[in-house]
Amino acid sequence: MIVPAVRAKLIFFILAFAIFNVPAGPAQENPAAEAPAAATEAGAQPTAPALLDSRVTATQDRARLVLDLTTPTEFAVYTAADPMRVIVELRGQAGDGGQDNQPAGDGLVTAYSVEAPGGERVRVTLSLAGPAQVQQSYILDAFEDQPARLVIDLVPDTAENFAANMRGAEPAVEQAEQEVPPAELDGAQTAPGETATAIDSVRPLVIIDPGHGGVDGGARATNGLEEKTIVLAFALKLQNLLVETGRFDVALTRDTDTFLTLSERVALARQNQADLFISLHADSFDQQDVRGASIYTRGDLATSDLDRVLAENENRVDLIAGFSPPEDEGAIDVLVDFLARETRRQSYLAGQALIEQLEPSVQLRRFPLRQADFFVLNSPDIPSVLIELGFLSNSDDTANLTTDAWLDRVAAALARGVAVYFDGRY
C-alpha cells in the first residue's frame, strides 16, 4: 500500500495511493456490520447495547448527533421527506423512548425524538430545517470515563441531492430491518465516504511533521519516554489512516530519529507545496494540571501567557541543538501579506475541523483552538497547524500518550478532521 516515491533533498518522502472515496450515499450502512468476521459468532447471544444518553448540537452549517451507548452497536442512517428528516436505526435498548427533544443551538436540526419500536431496535429521528446529507457516521469504543458513542454529522445539501438520495432510500430501509449479525466495531475503520469511484488525479498533499528528533528529544515523561519518540510513532499511525482513505498523498518531514531545524521543516512543506502542514508535539508545562489535546494556529498575540512560553520554548530547539535560531523573513510585500491572510484563515478552518472531530473522542484542553507564534507555522502559503496531543508534564496525559488505544482514537479523529477540512475546501 505504501510506495516510496520521491526522495526530497533532506529526507525520504513516502507517498501512497488508493481508491478515492466520496461522501454521502443515499444510506450509510455501518461497514463493519458487513465484514466477514461478523458472521462467525453464531450462537452467542450478547445483550443488546443500551442507549444511555442522546444529544444534538446544531448550527446553520452543521449538526451532530451523539448517542452514548453501553457498548458499540450496528446502525444504519437514511433520509426521508415530507417532512424532511434523518433517521438513525440501531440495535439496542432505549429506556422510555418516545420523548421529543430540542437540540442545543439553532439551525439544521429543529427537533429530535428517540423511539424504541421493539425488537432490540432504537430509532432516532432528526427533524431537518432544510435539505441535509450525512457527512460522516462512526462508532467510538468506550474509553476512560467516556461510554461507547455513535456520532453522526450532518451538513446542508441541495434540494436536488436530497431528493436523489431519497429515491435510493427504500432498499436501505429494507436492509435496516434485516437481522444484523453482531460485529466488533472499530471507530478507526470508518471514515467519511463509502462509495468507491474513479481515482482522483490530483490528491492534496498533507505533510506531517513529528516534532523534535535526534539530539533534540523534546519533552520527557517521568518514565523517561521522550516526546520525539511518541510523536514519530503517532505520525506514522496518522499517515497510515490518511493513506487508507485514498484521498491524500501523505509525507513526513522525518520518518526516523533525526534532527531537522525548524527552517528545514518549513522549507520541506513549501518546496513540496503542501496543501496542509501538521506539526505534532506533546510538550511540557510548568503547571502540571494543564492537560488535554489542543491545536495551535499562527498568531503574533498568543492566546495566553502559557501559550507564549510554549511557543518560545519550541522556537529555541534549534539553538539547543547547536544551530542558529530561525529568523522571520522581515519585510513582507503586499502579495505575500495577502497570501498569508488567506493561509491563516485556512489554517484556522483546518484547526477547527480537527478540533470538532477530536471533541467527542478525547479530553481537550479548555479553549482547545489556540494561537501562538510557533516558527513552524510560518509559511505564508501553506495552511499549518500545530497539535499538542497532550502534555508530558501531566500524569494522565502521559498515560494516554503511551496507550495504543488512545493514540489510535486520536489518529482516527484527526484523519476524519483532515477529510472534513478538505471536503469544505474543494
Ligand SMILES: [Zn+2]
Ligand atoms: Zn515539542
